[in-house]
Amino acid sequence: xxxxxxxxxxxxxxxxxxxxxxxxxxxxxxxxxxxxxxxxxxxxxxxxxxxxxxxxxxxxxxxxxxxxxxxxxxxxxxxxxxxxxxxxxxxxxxxxxxxxxxxxxxxxxxxxxxxxxxxxxxxxxxxxxxxxxxxxxxxxxxxxxxxxxxxxxxxxxxxxxxxxxxxxxxxxxxxxxxxxxxxxxxxx
Numbered sequence: 001x002x003x004x005x006x007x008x009x010x011x012x013x014x015x016x017x018x019x020x021x022x023x024x025x026x027x028x029x030x031x032x033x034x035x036x037x038x039x040x041x042x043x044x045x046x047x048x049x050x051x052x053x054x055x056x057x058x059x060x061x062x063x064x065x066x067x068x069x070x071x072x073x074x075x076x077x078x079x080x081x082x083x084x085x086x087x088x089x090x091x092x093x094x095x096x097x098x099x100x101x102x103x104x105x106x107x108x109x110x111x112x113x114x115x116x117x118x119x120x121x122x123x124x125x126x127x128x129x130x131x132x133x134x135x136x137x138x139x140x141x142x143x144x145x146x147x148x149x150x151x152x153x154x155x156x157x158x159x160x161x162x163x164x165x166x167x168x169x170x171x172x173x174x175x176x177x178x179x180x181x182x183x184x185x186x187x188x
Contacts (some may be wrong), residue, residue: 012056015022015070016081017045019063034058053095054126061129066187068105068115097124098173100183112188119183121146134188137167142178148172156180 020030031041036055043049060067071093093100104116119139139148140162147154149165151172157163157179165171166187 003106012051013047015044015069016059030062033062053093054097056093059128063153065116066113066176067104073101097126099120115170115185121173121176121179123178125174127170129149131167136186138162138164138184139181141179141181144175144177146175146179147167
């Protein structure tokens with residue numbers, strides 16, 4: 001039996017399709033550019049498949065968008081009512097090593113976007129593709145130990161420590177025993 005599709009992720013497929021069509025891209029062209037199967041992309045767009053973190057990052061990269069624009073359905077521009085923290089905007093999206101749960105996304109001055117995620121790592125290692133010029137990530141580790149940052153120049157973190165790095169190029173999240181923290185991604 002196939003795993004149940006999370007209803008909170010149904011809108012992700014609709015947004016991918018709308019953004020793809022707005023760019024004038026065929027399903028085949030987006031799938032090839034993102035390095036995923038055409039059938040996988042078709043199932044995502046129809047809401048018949050739960051996306052992985054890797055798949056969403058690949059699609060967002062081709063469409064030149066921050067991940068939050070695919071996941072949050074436009075909530076990035078809307079502040080929390082009365083400053084009260086809201087529930088996660090989407091369920092945690094995982095690739096088996098890293099699970100990212102979008103907590104907040106807000107438009108920043110100058111047209112940028114700030115994304116805030118609860119990030120769970122490992123045990124294991126994930127190499128993430130670059131997110132575009134000028135994108136910077138900041139991880140404050142809450143639990144466990146991790147090595148994060150630009151691939152080949154990872155920084156070791158213990159609980160309570162913060163690392164920052166340019167994520168315009170390939171970067172890594174790794175932990176031998178598992179770790180968790182708050183990840184902020186600042187998009188220009």
